[in-house]
Amino acid sequence: MKLAKKIVLITGASSGIGAELARRAAAAGARLALVARRADRLEKLAAECGPDTLVLAADLSSLEACCAAVDQTVDKLGGLDVLLLNAGISSNLPVAEVSDPALFSTVMQTNYFGPVHCAWRALPHLRRSRGAIVVVSSLQGKAGFPGFAAYSASKHALHGFFDSLRAEQDDVQITIACPGPVATEIGDGRPESSQKGIMSAGRCAEIIVAAVESGKREVVMTAAGKLGVWLRPFLPGLFDRIVRKKTQRFFLKNGSG
Numbered sequence: 001m002k003l004a005k006k007i008v009l010i011t012g013a014s015s016g017i018g019a020e021l022a023r024r025a026a027a028a029g030a031r032l033a034l035v036a037r038r039a040d041r042l043e044k045l046a047a048e049c050g051p052d053t054l055v056l057a058a059d060l061s062s063l064e065a066c067c068a069a070v071d072q073t074v075d076k077l078g079g080l081d082v083l084l085l086n087a088g089i090s091s092n093l094p095v096a097e098v099s100d101p102a103l104f105s106t107v108m109q110t111n112y113f114g115p116v117h118c119a120w121r122a123l124p125h126l127r128r129s130r131g132a133i134v135v136v137s138s139l140q141g142k143a144g145f146p147g148f149a150a151y152s153a154s155k156h157a158l159h160g161f162f163d164s165l166r167a168e169q170d171d172v173q174i175t176i177a178c179p180g181p182v183a184t185e186i187g188d189g190r191p192e193s194s195q196k197g198i199m200s201a202g203r204c205a206e207i208i209v210a211a212v213e214s215g216k217r218e219v220v221m222t223a224a225g226k227l228g229v230w231l232r233p234f235l236p237g238l239f240d241r242i243v244r245k246k247t248q249r250f251f252l253k254n255g256s257g
């Protein structure tokens with residue numbers, strides 16, 4: 001699905017991959033609704049994306065906020081063609097070190113229920129426009145990584161939900177994107193895209209837009225990510241050992257998800 005002239009709602013547009021997706025979608029000629037909690041960031045980005053851009057400050061961990069974001073986009077922009085579900089938070093703590101188990105539901109609320117609630121509300125509109133849903137998952141949606149149980153579980157859950165939704169109907173194209181480590185603000189650290197194995201947010205957004213425009217069901221990023229996903233069913237023990245080593249290097253040190 002080409003993005004030109006499409007009405008695109010992007011969640012988590014105030015920074016990182018979401019902001020870069022907004023810039024690329026605007027450059028492709030889409031009309032945008034930008035959603036996140038930090039309104040000041042969204043306003044600045046909207047000024048870059050064109051005068052029609054709608055800014056919706058919302059905390060998408062609540063059902064009401066998700067419904068309102070979809071409803072306002074449809075009311076103010078006149079419909080909905082693409083729902084880009086990108087908002088997410090990370091969690092970087094081994095399970096044995098979690099002192100408050102509320103962490104597990106907090107991560108699930110934003111990373112899983114947020115996208116599910118937005119998609120549920122948007123579905124009738126997207127079926128009408130024969131539109132698309134784009135879900136920003138992670139390599140951690142394909143395999144569990146040490147130190148990221150809550151995060152990884154929330155991303156796995158997205159695959160179950162959106163693969164089922166895809167199987168239920170043909171009207172709405174569904175693309176699930178699985179980036180590896182990307183240089184953004186997520187987590188505790190700030191990895192640089194110049195570091196080996198860390199992708200820039202711009203490159204990640206470019207890959208996601210290309211996947212949507214070519215109608216891909218799923219895009220797994222980086223050669224190492226593709227190799228890991230292929231290897232895991234055959235050699236799960238070896239996969240876990242490699243991931244433990246890599247996670248130490250990329251995630252536990254940098255705090256990204």
Ligand SMILES: NC(=O)c1ccc[n+]([C@@H]2O[C@H](COP(=O)([O-])OP(=O)(O)OC[C@H]3O[C@@H](n4cnc5c(N)ncnc54)[C@H](OP(=O)(O)O)[C@@H]3O)[C@@H](O)[C@H]2O)c1
Pocket residue numbers: 011012013014015016017018035036037038039041058059060061086087088089090110136137138139178179180181182183184185186187201256257
């Ligand atoms: N960076 C990586 O290494 C990496 C790897 C794989 C997948 N991902 C995924 O990529 C997506 C984007 O993350 P990013 O790396 O670009 O990090 P980021 O710069 O921290 O962006 C996260 C976005 O989500 C928004 N957000 C978080 N909680 C929200 C809530 N409750 N309601 C509304 N918006 C909320 C944030 O905006 P506000 O704070 O303004 O609300 C922000 O715009 C996430 O789903 C993440 O899991 C990232």
